[in-house]
Amino acid sequence: xxxxxxxxxxxxxxxxxxxxxxxxxxxSDPALEARARALSAQLRCMVCQNQSIDDSNAELARDxxxxxxxxxxxxxxxxxxxxxxxxxxxxxxxxxxxxxPETLLLWGAPIxxxxxxxxxxxxxxxxxxxxxxxxxxxxxxxxxxERIVGTDRPDGRAGS
Amino acid sequence: MIIEIGHYALILVLATSIVQSLLPLxxxxxxxxxxxxxxxxxxxxxxxxxxxxxxxxxxxYVTSDFSVRNVWENSHSLKPMIYKVSGVWGNHEGSMMLWxxxxxxxxxxxxxxxxxxxxxxxxxVLAVQGWITAAFALFILLTSNPFLRLDPAPGEGKxxxxxxxxxxxxxxxxxxxxxxxGFSVCFSFAIAALIDGRIDxxxxxxxxxxxxMAWSFLTAGIAMGSYWAYYELGWGGWWFxxxxxxxxxMPWLAGTALLHSALVMEKREALKIWTVLLAxxxxxxxxxxxxxxxxxxxxxxxxxxxxxxxGVFILAILIVFIGGALSLFAFRAPALKAGxxxxxxxxxxxxxFNNLIxxxxxxxxxxxxxxxxxxxxxxxEKISVGAPFFNMTFGLLMVPLLLAVPFGPLLAWKRxxxxxxGQRLFAAVGVGLALAAIVQWMHGGGPVLAYxxxxxxxxxxxxxxxxxxxxxxVGKVSAGIARKRLFGLPGSAFGTALAHFGVGVTVIGxxxxxxxxxxxxxxxxxGATVSAGxxxxxxxxxxxxxxxxxxxxxxxxxxxxxxxxxxxxxxxKRLYTARRMxxxxxxxxxxxxxxxxxxxxxxxxxxxxxVRVWWKPMIxxxxxxxxxxxxxxxxxxxxxxxxxxxxxxxxxxxxxxxxEAAE
Numbered sequence: 001x002x003x004x005x006x007x008x009x010x011x012x013x014x015x016x017x018x019x020x021x022x023x024x025x026x027x028s029d030p031a032l033e034a035r036a037r038a039l040s041a042q043l044r045c046m047v048c049q050n051q052s053i054d055d056s057n058a059e060l061a062r063d064x065x066x067x068x069x070x071x072x073x074x075x076x077x078x079x080x081x082x083x084x085x086x087x088x089x090x091x092x093x094x095x096x097x098x099x100x101p102e103t104l105l106l107w108g109a110p111i112x113x114x115x116x117x118x119x120x121x122x123x124x125x126x127x128x129x130x131x132x133x134x135x136x137x138x139x140x141x142x143x144x145x146e147r148i149v150g151t152d153r154p155d156g157r158a159g160s
Numbered sequence: 161m162i163i164e165i166g167h168y169a170l171i172l173v174l175a176t177s178i179v180q181s182l183l184p185l186x187x188x189x190x191x192x193x194x195x196x197x198x199x200x201x202x203x204x205x206x207x208x209x210x211x212x213x214x215x216x217x218x219x220x221y222v223t224s225d226f227s228v229r230n231v232w233e234n235s236h237s238l239k240p241m242i243y244k245v246s247g248v249w250g251n252h253e254g255s256m257m258l259w260x261x262x263x264x265x266x267x268x269x270x271x272x273x274x275x276x277x278x279x280x281x282x283x284x285v286l287a288v289q290g291w292i293t294a295a296f297a298l299f300i301l302l303t304s305n306p307f308l309r310l311d312p313a314p315g316e317g318k319x320x321x322x323x324x325x326x327x328x329x330x331x332x333x334x335x336x337x338x339x340x341x342g343f344s345v346c347f348s349f350a351i352a353a354l355i356d357g358r359i360d361x362x363x364x365x366x367x368x369x370x371x372x373m374a375w376s377f378l379t380a381g382i383a384m385g386s387y388w389a390y391y392e393l394g395w396g397g398w399w400f401x402x403x404x405x406x407x408x409x410m411p412w413l414a415g416t417a418l419l420h421s422a423l424v425m426e427k428r429e430a431l432k433i434w435t436v437l438l439a440x441x442x443x444x445x446x447x448x449x450x451x452x453x454x455x456x457x458x459x460x461x462x463x464x465x466x467x468x469x470x471g472v473f474i475l476a477i478l479i480v481f482i483g484g485a486l487s488l489f490a491f492r493a494p495a496l497k498a499g500x501x502x503x504x505x506x507x508x509x510x511x512x513f514n515n516l517i518x519x520x521x522x523x524x525x526x527x528x529x530x531x532x533x534x535x536x537x538x539x540x541e542k543i544s545v546g547a548p549f550f551n552m553t554f555g556l557l558m559v560p561l562l563l564a565v566p567f568g569p570l571l572a573w574k575r576x577x578x579x580x581x582g583q584r585l586f587a588a589v590g591v592g593l594a595l596a597a598i599v600q601w602m603h604g605g606g607p608v609l610a611y612x613x614x615x616x617x618x619x620x621x622x623x624x625x626x627x628x629x630x631x632x633x634v635g636k637v638s639a640g641i642a643r644k645r646l647f648g649l650p651g652s653a654f655g656t657a658l659a660h661f662g663v664g665v666t667v668i669g670x671x672x673x674x675x676x677x678x679x680x681x682x683x684x685x686x687g688a689t690v691s692a693g694x695x696x697x698x699x700x701x702x703x704x705x706x707x708x709x710x711x712x713x714x715x716x717x718x719x720x721x722x723x724x725x726x727x728x729x730x731x732x733k734r735l736y737t738a739r740r741m742x743x744x745x746x747x748x749x750x751x752x753x754x755x756x757x758x759x760x761x762x763x764x765x766x767x768x769x770x771v772r773v774w775w776k777p778m779i780x781x782x783x784x785x786x787x788x789x790x791x792x793x794x795x796x797x798x799x800x801x802x803x804x805x806x807x808x809x810x811x812x813x814x815x816x817x818x819x820e821a822a823e
Contacts, residue, residue: 022761041547110524
């Protein structure tokens with residue numbers, strides 16, 4: 001299996017870079033095209049069900065793909081393109097909602113649940129082990145616990 | 161006439177399930193063995209009636225009886241026989257019948273193989289199963305009756321959605337429902353325990369085989385669905401975070417947590433209350449999934465039935481069962497005695513960590529799936545929560561869990577030594593990093609994160625092997641003894657190692673395909689070539705064809721490597737005549753664990769055609785890993801220590817006897 005992976009890696013090495021969604025839409029500059037692809041994957045095809053404009057062959061998705069490429073070729077940054085598309089189509093077009101008051105719960109849920117669960121777990125273990133062993137955690141155990149519950153949480157990107 | 165008998169049988173199912181839900185319960189309250197003994201008989205009768213009713217519906221499909229409205233709406237006389245049969249559950253009414261059939265099947269299994277369960281527990285479990293059966297039988301009869309007639313009968317049917325005319329439909333829903341609905345047994349055990357107010361390690365031992373069985377089927381069902389979407393939808397994606405996919409994935413996450421916490425409860429009597437809660441939550445998520453898919457509240461790639469009036473009924477079922485179960489839990493849980501103690505660094509601690517992450521992940525998927533619905537109904541604001549959100553949040557949650565997986569089995573119960581475990585995993589970490597470094601050296605380029613992902617996958621594989629090797633005493637005892645000890649290890653040890661190995665394989669597949677797949681979208685005329693993954697595809701031309709109920713256009717491609725022709729592939733576009741609906745039949749060629757994926761696009765004006773070619777490195781690992789996980793579940797299921805109270809037929813006993821003889 002490992003050999004297969006090596007082969008796969010070799011094949012990949014020899015492949016030419018990815019082209020775009022329809023041959024006539026491709027931008028000539030591969031760097032700009034790559035940015036367009038990445039942005040397209042973040043934008044919803046408005047008339048489809050749960051498809052990005054990158055995956056969809058709907059007419060509207062194609063229009064939006066061309067629009068994204070037009071803005072990128074015009075020198076817009078990724079943020080500016082997103083801003084422009086949102087101003088025309090609304091937040092609904094974003095597959096990854098932006099952090100704002102209405103989406104606070106959405107982004108906060110994983111972090112709050114994880115930390116809440118971890119704290120409940122730590123309290124539970126401490127209370128129970130206090131009963132049973134009759135001694136508090138040693139410094140080593142505390143660091144070990146800290147290592148599990150304290151640092152391995154999802155990054156705070158959304159929470160900040 | 162036969163249709164009416166089937167219809168009548170379905171009404172009898174409702175009647176028997178009401179008997180099954182009331183009499184045994186009265187029996188346990190009054191301590192009346194005769195009333196309790198009604199439960200298995202009612203469950204078996206209910207199953208046979210459901211089976212009969214289901215066969216009648218199948219008969220109507222097979223004979224293309226278009227006087228039955230459901231058959232007329234979803235079938236066609238020219239449809240191949242396999243799709244006539246699988247088409248029975250390719251629509252809302254039929255798939256609810258399959259749901260009911262599998263629910264009744266599990267009740268009958270408990271009735272038949274639950275011989276060593278205490279009478280009270282068995283009666284209560286079957287009574288709860290009876291409630292669920294009654295609710296769904298009523299739902300089918302009132303809102304989704306497949307036996308309604310049409311008069312006059314139309315001459316031809318409207319055909320099945322072409323995307324569903326695939327062997328995937330024959331396999332995927334039954335597997336998925338065996339998983340989904342299988343968790344009803346765990347739910348019923350939890351409710352039965354709460355009704356009785358008593359719960360101990362034996363309870364966990366009785367529940368675990370059912371959880372394992374349901375989990376294995378659900379794993380297979382989800383993997384099968386993923387592969388089906390991959391080859392059928394024609395753009396090479398294998399997971400879309402579609403609400404319908406999420407609906408099956410949430411019970412899987414909760415079920416995985418349940419398997420692990422039941423283990424703690426069985427071995428150490430700890431986490432009792434939590435395990436009961438998880439059993440309730442897992443099936444609640446199954447019910448919620450059924451609601452999301454069946455009510456039409458979501459519309460998505462998969463949704464093939466939409467009728468909002470049904471939503472209210474399922475929502476009522478949902479509220480009664482989930483609300484009732486959680487209220488009972490809140491009322492009774494404090495009465496359950498807490499069990500064994502453990503230090504944070506222990507096998508129990510690791511399993512708690514597993515539970516923390518898996519339930520957080522399930523809750524995250526739940527939030528993301530429901531958030532747009534809730535926000536829109538509260539504020540009218542429309543937002544989308546799609547793949548980029550789930551990939552980021554779910555991905556971040558999984559990393560610490562996957563890192564911790566190999567540690568779990570190496571820690572001792574009660575109080576473990578994480579440093580010692582870390583030392584023992586030193587080799588596994590080394591193997592992971594070294595293999596990833598070698599891939600990097602051979603491949604070069606690509607995101608750095610991808611190599612860490614690969615390293616993580618390899619580390620998990622090596623970690624599983626380490627676990628087995630340590631258990632067998634490799635390095636401590638002679639090779640011969642180690643081999644003997646290895647084969648003497650209990651099934652659940654192999655099951656654990658296999659399942660964890662499978663997770664590693666899936667991780668490798670996901671990382672490789674995400675980071676290293678290549679895509680080419682080109683316009684081709686006959687004779688044109690494109691290279692992908694080291695292979696050269698030559699477009700030979702288009703052929704028109706016709707199937708039993710479709711016309712198709714197929715492109716032929718020769719695949720060569722280093723100038724030598726090695727293979728060929730057809731890629732087609734079909735037009736199903738009854739619904740005038742086009743589908744793509746992608747051409748897929750497998751090379752080892754990687755695949756070439758060729759899909760035809762539109763004709764261009766100048767005689768060329770748009771062709772999309774993907775090279776999907778190691779993609780088969782994704783589903784191979786799931787199969788290995790499922791095999792792990794099956795191996796654990798046959799652990800002879802789980803025999804007590806486990807469903808056991810003659811074959812299980814024989815296999816166990818052979819195991820014992822072998823030792």
